Amino acid sequence: FDELIVEIATRRKQWPKKILVHAIQTMKAEQE
Amino acid sequence: GRAQVFATVVNTFLEKLVTAGSYQRFASCYRCFYKLQPQLTRSIYDQFISQLQASIKEEIQEVKNEGNLEGLFSSLDKIVEEAKDQEEPAWRPSGIPEEDICSTMLPYLLKHRSHLCRALREKEEQNTKVAESVLMGRDRIAELQQLIQARQQAWQ
Amino acid sequence: SVDPMLYETQFFGFTPQTCMLRIYIAFQDYLFETMLVVESVMLKKLDSIPGCKISPSQIRECTEKFLLFMKQHFDKLFAKMEEILLQLVLNIPKNVLLPEDRVQKQYPCSKEEFQALQDELQQLQQQYRAEAATEQALRAELEEQKIVTAELEKTLKCFDELENICRQHxxxxxxxxxxxxxxxxxxxxxxxxxxxxxxx
Structure with a gap:
């Protein structure tokens, strides 16, 4: 349970930035 | 700050633990040994207490280093300080990542939208110009056809 | 119900309860270890006293008695310390938003609004593609017009040349x-x- 909490919290902290990187790449590609 | 509170609370814990485990209590539990060796009992107790305190302090320091607690506490103090004017409860993750990610994406999507609007407007303006020249071209062709027709009729 | 303290975990990188558990276990181990040291020192001392009547089991009983007492106080004090630390130190006040979540405050966005924006982007992209296609068609017609105009002007030129010949004669x-x-x-x-x- 503890590991699960740490895993979820870590994802909440880190993944938006990761997703954003890909999303921005996609938008840039579309713009190009 | 949090670091200060943390240290104070741990020290208080230690003090109270030592107070609870007093020499009287120690000597009364080890009565048989105490009767035989009272001085030694006292020095064993003193060593016991100092060893326990040293180990616990060392452990606390290790936990602080491991978790970088000092740094985290001070940055959390700052974050809390910055939010002191905030009355109502702040946002918290909803538990639905797809929804929570919306705000993260929004500023970039808005930028993307304005880029698309600008590109579309430029394209429309450009096309308007090209359309005008196409219309002019059509008129020119119609004119040429009429001219040719007139000349041809004349010849005819 | 256990409060997983997810937001605190997001900040600290570990659950506050685990941190406290780690400290608890370490402290408890030290207490036991130090008690064992106390006991071994006493036993060694008794060994060196000839004809001593105190048996190791008696010392062991004393140790257990003292340890039981210490453990009870230890648990009570630790519970108090844990409660205070979880409330005052290892917690994030309700009104506080972590830096990585600031965007939630700057750009509050419901799912519906987000969807509407995505639909709008989709529509803009379609419009843009339509304009691009229009541009292609217009440019193609321009090219075609160039050829046709050239042909027509050539024809017209024939007439002019014809008339020029007449004039020349x-x-x-x-x-x-x-x-x-x-x-x-x-x-x-x-x-x-x-x-x-x-x-x-």
Whole structure:
């Protein structure tokens, strides 16, 4: 349970930035 | 700050633990040994207490280093300080990542939208110009056809 | 119900309860270890006393008695410390938003609004593609017009050249001269006919 909490919290902290990187790449590609 | 509170609370814990485990209590539990060796009992107790305190302090320091607690506490103090004017409860993750990610994406999507609007407007303006020249071209062709027709009729 | 303290975990990188558990276990181990040291020192001392009546099991009983007492106080004090630390130190006040989540405050966005924005982007992209296609069609027509116009102008030029030739040969108005030519050729035919008849 503890590991699960740490895993979820870590994802909440880190993944938006990761997703954003890909999303921005996609938008840039579309713009190009 | 949090670091200060943390240290104070741990020290208080230690003090109270030592107070609870007093020499009287120690000597009364080890009565048989105490009767035989009272001085030694006292020095064993003193060593016991100092060893326990040293180990616990060392452990606390290790936990602080491991978790970088000092740094985290001070940055959390700052974050809390910055939010002191905030009355109502702040946002918290909803538990639905797809929804929570919306705000993260929004500023970039808005930028993307304005880029698309600008590109579309430029394209429309450009096309308007090209359309005008196409219309002019059509008129020119119609004119040429009429001219040719007139000349041809004349010849005819 | 256990409060997983997810937001605190997001900040600290570990669950506050685990942190406290780690400290608890470490402290408890030290307490036990130090007690064992106390006991071994005493046993060693008793060994060195000849004819000593105190048995190791007696010392062990004393140790257990003292340890039980210490453990009870330890647990009570630790529970208090844990409660205070979880409330005052290892917690994030309700009104606080972590830096990585600031965007939630700057750009509050419901799922519906987000969807509407995405639909709008989709529509803009379609419009843009339509404009791009329009541009392609317009440019294609421009190219075609160039060719057609060139052809038509070439044709027109033929007429001009034709008229120039006439002019170069003194033929001002082609129609009149053509009529004149027709007349002359008719006259010539008459004359010819005439000559033929006379010659017969």
């Amino acid at each position: 003194g033929v001002g108005n082609f129609k009149e001269s053509f009529a004149f030519l027709t007349q002359c050729s008719k006259k010539l035919q008459d004359v010819l006919k005439d000559v033929e008849e006379k010659s017969k």
